[in-house]
Amino acid sequence: MSRTGPRLNRVADKGAAAVPRWLRVARADLLTVRADPLPPSKWLRWVPHGSVFLAAFGLFFGDLEQLQEYGKIGDGNALLVALGQCGAAVLALRRPVPALWLSLVASLAGAVLARRMLMAGQIDGFPWPWHPWVIATHTLVLLLLALRVPTRVSVEAWAATALLTYVLQGLWGAWNYSATGQSAVVLFAVPVVLGSALRGLREARAELREQTTLTAEERARRTLLEERGRIARELHDVVAHHMSVISIQAQVAPHLVRDPSDELKENLAGIRQNAVEALTELRRVLDVLRSEHPAPGEQADAPDTARHAPQPTLDRLDALVENTRAAGLTVTTEISGERRPLPPGVELSAYRIVQEALSNVLRHAPGATAHVTLAYDPRGLRVEVVNTGAAREAPPSSGAGHGLLGMRERAVMLGGRLTAGPWTGRGYKVDAYLPASTPPASELAPQDGTA
Numbered sequence: 001m002s003r004t005g006p007r008l009n010r011v012a013d014k015g016a017a018a019v020p021r022w023l024r025v026a027r028a029d030l031l032t033v034r035a036d037p038l039p040p041s042k043w044l045r046w047v048p049h050g051s052v053f054l055a056a057f058g059l060f061f062g063d064l065e066q067l068q069e070y071g072k073i074g075d076g077n078a079l080l081v082a083l084g085q086c087g088a089a090v091l092a093l094r095r096p097v098p099a100l101w102l103s104l105v106a107s108l109a110g111a112v113l114a115r116r117m118l119m120a121g122q123i124d125g126f127p128w129p130w131h132p133w134v135i136a137t138h139t140l141v142l143l144l145l146a147l148r149v150p151t152r153v154s155v156e157a158w159a160a161t162a163l164l165t166y167v168l169q170g171l172w173g174a175w176n177y178s179a180t181g182q183s184a185v186v187l188f189a190v191p192v193v194l195g196s197a198l199r200g201l202r203e204a205r206a207e208l209r210e211q212t213t214l215t216a217e218e219r220a221r222r223t224l225l226e227e228r229g230r231i232a233r234e235l236h237d238v239v240a241h242h243m244s245v246i247s248i249q250a251q252v253a254p255h256l257v258r259d260p261s262d263e264l265k266e267n268l269a270g271i272r273q274n275a276v277e278a279l280t281e282l283r284r285v286l287d288v289l290r291s292e293h294p295a296p297g298e299q300a301d302a303p304d305t306a307r308h309a310p311q312p313t314l315d316r317l318d319a320l321v322e323n324t325r326a327a328g329l330t331v332t333t334e335i336s337g338e339r340r341p342l343p344p345g346v347e348l349s350a351y352r353i354v355q356e357a358l359s360n361v362l363r364h365a366p367g368a369t370a371h372v373t374l375a376y377d378p379r380g381l382r383v384e385v386v387n388t389g390a391a392r393e394a395p396p397s398s399g400a401g402h403g404l405l406g407m408r409e410r411a412v413m414l415g416g417r418l419t420a421g422p423w424t425g426r427g428y429k430v431d432a433y434l435p436a437s438t439p440p441a442s443e444l445a446p447q448d449g450t451a
Contacts, residue, residue, distance in 0.1 A: 029153045030097060030160065036148045038093045052093055055140060060086040063133040071131075072122055073113040081110040085137045089144070096145035100157050103141045104164055107134050115174040128177035129168040130184040139191050146195025154192045161188050220405075227406040231413065234311050234348060240279060247275040313347035314374070317354065321372070324358045330369040331358065337376030346434045349410040350374070350383050353418070356403045357385035357430045365428065367391025380416070380435035389426025407432065 041048050060082050067078035084106030092099035111129035118126060130138070138161070146154040162185045169181035250272035254260045312320075321331050341347075354372055361370045368387045375382040404420050407430065411418035416434040423429035 025152075026156045029149075029156055030100075033095060033098050035095055036097075038144065038148065049093055052089060052140070052144070056086045056089040056137075059089070059133060059137045059140075063137065066131050066133050067110060067114075070123065070126060071110075071114045072117050073110070077109075077113055081106050081113070084109070085134055089137055089140045092141045092144035096141075096148050097153070097157075099141055100145055100160075103138050104161065107138060108164065108168070110134060111168050115168075115172070115177075118174045118177050121176070124176045125178050126176075127180045128174055129165060130180045135180070135184050135187060139188060142188055143191035143195045146192050147199050149199075151196040151200070154196050158188055158192045161185070224405060224409070227409055230406070231410060234352070239282060243275050243279040243282065247272050247279070250275065311344070311348050312351045313344070314342075314351055315347075317351065317372075317374075320351070320355055320358070324362070324370075327362055328366075329358065329362050332369075332371045334371065334373045335376075336373070339374075339376055342381060342434075342436055346381060346414060346436060349414055350381055350432075350434055352410060353383050353407045353430070353432050354385060356407050360403055361385075361387045361428075364394050365390035366394055368427070379437075380433060383432045383434065384430070386423050386429045387427050404430075 038048065038052075040046050063085055064078055064082040067073050067081060068075060071078065073081075084102055088099045088103035088106065091102060107130065110131075114123075114126055114128055114131075117123045118128065142154070142157060142161070145157055165181040165185055169179060250268045253268050254265050257264070317333070321333055324331050342350075358370060358372075361368055365387055368390050370385060370387040373382075373384040373386075375384070404418075407420070408418045411432045411434060414434050416432060418430070418432040420428070420430045
């Protein structure tokens with residue numbers, strides 16, 4: 001079995017390892033034809049592209065005249081060199097690295113043709129190896145390149161240009177020419193520095209916008225989770241009450257039946273045991289919620305009497321309205337339909353929606369008036385809070401601005417809906433419908449993907 005293949009591979013690996021790393025990096029950076037289009041301006045759209053086209057058009061005629069009239073290199077050659085140099089500026093709009101090489105090759109061709117005329121004595125004092133028009137064209141190419149590629153690649157492009165200049169003027173040379181190499185290399189550094197700075201500024205702004213967006217999304221997600229945790233804490237008493245009733249009923253039921261069977265006693269005892277265990281787990285989860293996300297104004301180590309205070313219902317609506325009036329807001333109420341007790345979760349959510357809506361009026365519309373409407377129907381309850389426009393400018397608010405999110409979460413949790421938006425004039429309206437019966441859990445899946 002021949003070992004020629006593995007031996008050649010080892011030789012190739014050794015050869016690759018012998019190449020300096022910086023040379024491999026430069027080769028990967030500069031020997032590419034990848035597209036990197038210049039993005040349109042945010043405000044002026046395609047004006048930058050049009051400006052480059054106009055600049056290249058004007059540079060073409062100036063370069064052509066310089067090569068024909070002063071360089072005397074022939075019309076055909078001058079046309080090809082000018083097209084290559086100015087075409088590189090246009091190509092740089094989409095493929096900046098290939099445009100760099102096109103500009104360098106065209107400039108090299110122009111320098112070789114001009115040197116031939118200088119050495120033949122046909123021209124005298126010609127700016128060489130870079131004349132003013134080609135300096136302007138190559139500067140434009142370097143600027144367009146530096147705006148799109150990493151700073152390392154821009155420096156490598158400038159170094160390639162400086163190396164070409166050194167080879168032409170320092171090593172090869174010519175007669176009777178006006179040296180422009182040193183000044184051209186210095187000028188070529190300007191677009192590299194300027195373009196890299198602008199590119200860095202653009203990337204910093206883009207990163208700042210991205211971070212701002214991520215921060216806003218994370219803040220909204222955290223607020224949503226905190227609001228859901230607060231709702232869960234408030235509904236604890238409601239659920240705990242039902243579980244306690246189940247436990248007590250299961251314990252009392254055997255005494256209400258004459259000679260209950262052993263199977264009935266065993267099943268009822270199992271129901272009671274499951275209810276007690278569920279209640280214990282519910283309290284354990286509630287303790288975790290309270291320790292991680294204490295309610296506003298509540299400390300994690302607050303006394304149990306404060307933590308387990310009865311949750312409010314619509315029976316306390318009059319007290320809520322009176323407290324709001326005492327704070328300086330004119331509030332009227334209206335109740336239509338047959339008023340009846342509703343499930344505790346509906347009563348609690350309706351109360352909280354009215355409370356949050358009135359708080360928003362106090363906070364954001366000072367001097368306004370509010371009207372609260374409760375409309376009962378056989379299927380549920382409609383809650384409507386409307387307010388007029390503010391009589392004066394509202395002071396800055398330190399709130400998180402997610403009160404509507406919490407109200408909407410409460411409505412969706414019960415299978416209802418909530419809309420909020422501008423009302424007649426400069427007013428605002430919150431309209432919620434809470435069904436009396438809760439739909440299946442499959443219909444209450446979170447709509448934002450948050451667990």
